[in-house]
Each structure stands twice: as structure tokens, then as C-alpha cells.
Amino acid sequence: MATATAQPVMVERLSRSRSTRLPPWEKLTPLLLIAPSVILIAVFVYGFIGATVRTSLVRWNSALPDYTFVGLHNYQRLFQLDRFQADLVNTLHFTAIFLAGCIILGLGAAVLLDQRLRGTLFFQNVYMYPLALSFVVTGTVWRWILNPNSGVNVILGNLHLDFLKSGWLTDPNTALNSLGIAAVWQMSGFCMAMFLAGLRGIPEELREAARVDGANEWQLFWRITFPLLRPITLSAVIILGHISLKIFDLVYVMTFGGPGYATDMPSLYMWIATFQQFLYARGAAIAIVLLLMVAILIVPYLVWNLRGETEQ
């Protein structure tokens, strides 16, 4: 979504900044060049969003398409479902763990690596590698690690740390947090890279000046470094947030939403409603709710970004 919405915006700015004194064919060339992508995006992104909205407003609840208009009935029914209510709570809970975990670990690792000690390059790569894996691979590996009979519990048992043993993915109270561990493992390296870039972009003079004014390292971090990292933090929240809201593959592989509804997510239920229950309209309604959730997160960011750039 982020890239899809960003592109037309860029296009607009490009054409505006072009000088109007060019000959007519020169004015036409950029239009021709961007036309294919505009048309493709119009059809394959916005056209399909439109089709999904339409499907969510009709009574298409079997293999046979039924375009009888039912208004917002599908949405009403959706929000009454125990399963979807659980999904919404789970999504918020998961997003909170995921964001907090990634940002705290990412920032921590970035600050340590920024000390430019020996071996930082090595660790920088180690932390980044999980990012190269897909969530499906991460999920499969972590499902084995967290298997209560063969995974980390065995190691804990051998270390005589039995009080730390847990049902992990099989216990409804810990399943969502266990899922969060795997997601944080995968994405905190990405967060670290962003923060590291941010830290390296902060001019040393600012810190020098603060030190001259008598600030200690702790004050330096909270008063100088951290505020200057705010735009980076915001970007990290937006990027990780929309991944987290749409999370599907990790859940599909690790728990399939179980036990009970403990780790069920809107995107997983969207897939089940559409392709296993053949409730196409319900699936479409979930898709639209998801789209709105992501939009709530992303649109203010885009507006803020755009305003920032036009001010420059």
C-alpha cells in the first residue's frame, strides 16, 4: 500500500516542477512515460480495491456470485463475531509487542554498534541476516524451536531451569507473545539498520556542544540523540506497523490462529472466510477493514511527509 499510494504523488510533483516553457512534444513525453504505470496502478490497485468494496456490500456467501446489494450488513455481522472481535484485540496486542520489541532491541543494538568498537561490522551483519528470510521460513524454524516437547524446553530442562518451561505456542496465554518473539527476531535487525543510519547522521558537533555545556552521556542520549532520531522512529513505527497489521504467513505457519482464537489475525480469517467457507462477501469486508486500519496508520504519515518536503 505504501508504495502504491506514494507513486501517484511523486508523479504529480514531477509534472508540476517541469518548466512550462518546453516545446509541446517535450511536455507530452513525461506524460507518455508515466502513463503505463498510472494505468496499471489504476486498474490493479484501485480498480481491485473498488471491486473488493463492491463485493463486501453484496450477499455473495457461496460459490455462486450473488450481487444482491445488502448495504453494510456484512460489516455488522463481522463485528458481532466472537472470532473477529478476538482478531482485532489480537492484532493490537501483537502490534504493541512487535513494535516495542523491535524498537527497543533495534535502538539498543544500534547504540552499541555506533560505539565503533572492534567487531561491530560482524555483529551488524549478524543482526541483519534474519531480514533476508521470509516469514514462512522464520515461522517454520521458530515453530520447531518453540515445540514444547523437542525445542527450547529441552534445553531449559537440561540446564535445570524448569521454572522457565512453558507451553509456548500451545498455551493460549503465551501463544501470542511467542509469535511476537519470532516476529521481533526477524525484524529488529531492520530497525537496528534504520537507527544506525540515523545515529551516524547526527553531527558530532551537537554532542560536543552539549558535552561542553556539561551534559552527561545519559542526558546526551535523551536530550540530543533521541529527539533527533524521532523521524527515524516514526518511519520505523509506520513500516513495522503496517507489516504487523497485515501479518499472515507467520501465523499461518506457526499456529494457524490457535489454540482457540489466541493467535488468530484478521488476514488469516480473511483467507479462511473466503477460500474455506466460501463467504466471499465476509472475506471482502475483512479486507476493507484491514485496508482502513492500515490507512489510519499510513495516511497521516504520508501527509506529514509530503508537507515536510514541500516546505523544503
Added chain:
Amino acid sequence: MGNDRWTRRQFVGTAGKTAGGVVLGLSLADFLAACGTSSPGTAGTGKLEIFSWWTGPGEKDGLAEMFKIYKNKYPSVTITNSAVAGGAGSTAKAVLATRMQGGRPPDSFQVHAGQELISSWVKANKMEAITSIWNSEGWDSKIPKDLKDIVSSNGEVWSVPVNVHRGNALWYNKKLLDSKGVTAPDTPEQMTSALSSLKAKGVAFPLALASKGGNWQVQMLLENNILAAGGADFYKNVMSGKASFTDAKVVQALSWMKQWLPYANTDNSSIDWDEADNRVIAGTAVFHIMGDWAKGDFTSKNWVPNTDFGVVPSPGTKGNYMIVCDTFGLPKGAPDRDNAIGWLKVCGSQEGQAAFNPKKGSIPARTDVSPSLFDVIAQSFIAEFKTDTLVPSSAHGSATPPAFASAVNDEMGQFIQNKDVTKTASNLQKASDEFLKTS
């Protein structure tokens, strides 16, 4: 359903493809409709595309046997095997739905007998009736009428049953059970006392339970218990919306489950049915209520029927045969219709079923296939199939439409956690109101 092995490699592969397909799948169907092409071929030449989810060991080999028979009859037809891997056919069904919506059906596809076929594809007017093939092949005298009824609606037959699996079976570790001095239970009450005495004798979780992949395994427990509590007629009524899930008999069925759950392994959400089989083999569990694909799993792990493991009908369901039946049908607009008809004839033939079923671990839908081709347990199942009352399974899509079966799965996931009989019964009735009354 459940009978194909869900290897980790398949899981990784299909889950990845599925994740990618989801975004496009919703709206792509309309778009593909415009791209669909079909060129009818003449009988005996051209192509034949067969769609299934038979990718696991055993079933894959059985399918290959049927292809061999087809090849002998029609040597110049090229067969395309469009099998889609994925537990219980969940991924395959999603792919099929997209293709059917888009007007690009395969020539013939695997579908569970009953509502999965009737309420979805027949009702959507996507299937061609095969009544004339059924009659010309004389299947009336070979395939039981109960089974024909399940694949029929509005006086027409819609698909050919290839095999029959049994859903109401209680498998047990024979040596362990004997050594503990416990006998295999006939009734639910005996089951409860057997579980409690096994626990007292040192087996912490005597009932192996799997619920990974959407709780369908738990729904099998429920439907078997409803059958035990209410009998075949009540079962059929409640599964068609004519009787209520708040009825005392359903409450009784749930109460038995509630009594058994404390004896079941608590990590059930992380294991599938074949891993539950492993618990029985390892002796950490004694009982497993599962379809007869468990038999194929046991024998492939070198366990000998009636020596290492035994089977009885699931508690209280003696005299009933819970059928899980795979069939093949003829979609409207099949690109190679004539070849597909040849395929359906192979599926329904004695030769085809004799070749397929021993490999698959199921019994033939026809009653005239020689039992000597099968192992001892299948032989006794073949005998019981002829005399028992046949009951369609809901967990495997025969008794109820997919939306209902899936909603029951959800409720079962909740029930394992909260063990609330009254609430579950009333939620099941809500699902019945929504999905059974309308169809």
C-alpha cells in the same frame, strides 16, 4: 481430508504460494473469467487435466495406478496431474475456487461427497449431471444407495465415489492396553472409565488428541459423539438443521468430550493427526479417535494390525459407518469433456477402485471388489460397510456446507479451552441458524 501427509517442505512451499495468492485471489477471479479459453477435444486424443490434493505417500501412488489404467484405455491422451499439496485439501480447495470462479475448470476434480459438492458447485450451477453415465455403467447395482443419495440432488447424480474412508474409529496400542489389563471400550461411559484407569496406571495422557490446522480432528470427536448419543437419524437431522444443537443429545455428546479432555495431551494445537499416531506408537498415549487413514500411517511405520494396534468403532457408534468419501465430478465447460467422461468411468470401475484403494488405505465405494486385495482391518471394514448404516461426516464436508463445518471447527477450538458445554451448544446452534437453514 487429513489423509495426505503434511510434510514440512510442502508446508513451506504451499504456505508461501498461498500468502502471495491471497491478495490477488479476491478480485482476480473476475479478471480471469475474461481470459478463459476452452477447446473441446475429441475422445481418445488431446489432454486430460485431473485436479486433486492427493500428494502424500499412498494416495499419490493410488492416483498413479488409476492414471495407468486410463493410459491403457486411451493411450494418446496426455494426462496432466494438477494435484495441489496442503493439509486436508485446504489449499487445493482455494485454488479450485479461484479457477471455477474464473471459468477455467479442470477436466475433473476431487471433491468430498455431499454438501461440499452439492451446496457449493452444484448449487452454483458449475457442474454437469452424470446420471446418464451412472446408469449406462450400471453403478446402481454396485455402489450402495446411501452413497448414491449423498452425491445426488434434484433427481440427478453429480459425481462418482472412488473410495470410502471411515471416520468413526478408535485406534489403540494393543500391547500397552493388554499390559494394563484394560479392554477397548464400546460405549462412551466405558471410554471414560478406561481413560481414568489408564491414567491411574501411569499413562498421563492416554487419549492422543491433535488439533493443528484448524481443529477438524476435534470436530470428528464431536460428530462421532453426536452419532453415539442420538443415533443415525438424529445425527442426520441435526446436521441438516432439522434438529437443534441445544438438544440434550448434543449436550450429552459435548459432556463426554469434556470428560475425556483432561486425559488428552495439552499440546494438541501443535500436533497433527500423524503426530498423534506417533504418541500411540511410542506408548505415551493409548487411544486415538481418527479416520482410517491412521491405519495407513501405522502400517507405514511398520506396525502390524491386530498385533501392535487394534481398532473398534468410536465409542457408542457400533453399527454405523461414518463415511468420508472422495469423488470425481464433471465441471461445466471442462476443456476436454469427452476425456473427462472416460476418466469418470475409470474412477467408478471395479478395476480402477481395486487399483486405487489398497494404496490409499481406504475401502472401495463399490461392493464387488475382492476383499483379498486388502489388509485384515480393511477386510472387516468392507464387511461392515455392506451392513452398517452409512452416515455422512460433517468434519469432512459431506453432511454440511463448508461454511458450517468451518464454523464448527472454530467452536471446537474454543471448547478445548473453555470446556463450556452450554455455551458451545448454543454457539453451534447459532452457526446452524446461519449456515444450515438457508441451504
